[in-house]
Amino acid sequence: MKKETLFQQKVWKAMDLIPKGKVTTYKEIAKFLNTKAYQAVGSAVGKNPNAPKTPCHRVVNSDGRVGNYSGKGGVKRKIELLKNEGVEVKEGKIADFENKMFYFNKSS
DNA sequence: TACATGACTATCC
DNA sequence: GGGATAGCCATGT
Numbered sequence: 001m002k003k004e005t006l007f008q009q010k011v012w013k014a015m016d017l018i019p020k021g022k023v024t025t026y027k028e029i030a031k032f033l034n035t036k037a038y039q040a041v042g043s044a045v046g047k048n049p050n051a052p053k054t055p056c057h058r059v060v061n062s063d064g065r066v067g068n069y070s071g072k073g074g075v076k077r078k079i080e081l082l083k084n085e086g087v088e089v090k091e092g093k094i095a096d097f098e099n100k101m102f103y104f105n106k107s108s
Numbered sequence: 109t110a111c112a113t114g115a116c117t118a119t120c121c
Numbered sequence: 122g123g124g125a126t127a128g129c130c131a132t133g134t
Contacts (some may be wrong), residue, residue: 005131007130025116026117027116027117030116030130031114035130037130039115039116039117039129039130040114040129040130040131041115041116042133043115043116043129045115046114047115047132054113054121056115061115061116062116062117062118066115067115067117068115070115078115
């Protein structure tokens with residue numbers, strides 16, 4: 001049985017804070033966790049065992065690109081999910097990216 | 109313990 | 122602007 005590391009749990013929890021219709025970047029998550037492991041974050045997200053519970057599709061690249069997706073339909077599926085939540089995607093990129101961009105609230 | 113890999117980002121050409 | 126290279130941290134083998 002694979003033991004999830006604390007790092008992954010933090011990442012999933014952070015994604016859970018993303019409101020519907022909004023998207024965030026791996027960089028923001030890493031920053032929220034007080035780290036620079038963008039790649040580690042991406043890896044953790046890809047390994048998320050709480051797929052339906054964790055809105056991994058709301059996480060995109062810093063360029064506004066949808067990035068990748070380990071789900072069934074791959075990136076295609078990710079885009080559909082985003083569109084379904086009100087986020088328009090064009091050519092694998094988020095429309096009005098900065099507008100839909102969501103920043104974590106470190107000081108609560 | 110050491111090397112290789114990755115749902116990334118930034119820089120150089 | 123587009124493609125390739127390097128740097129980054131954590132995980133897996």
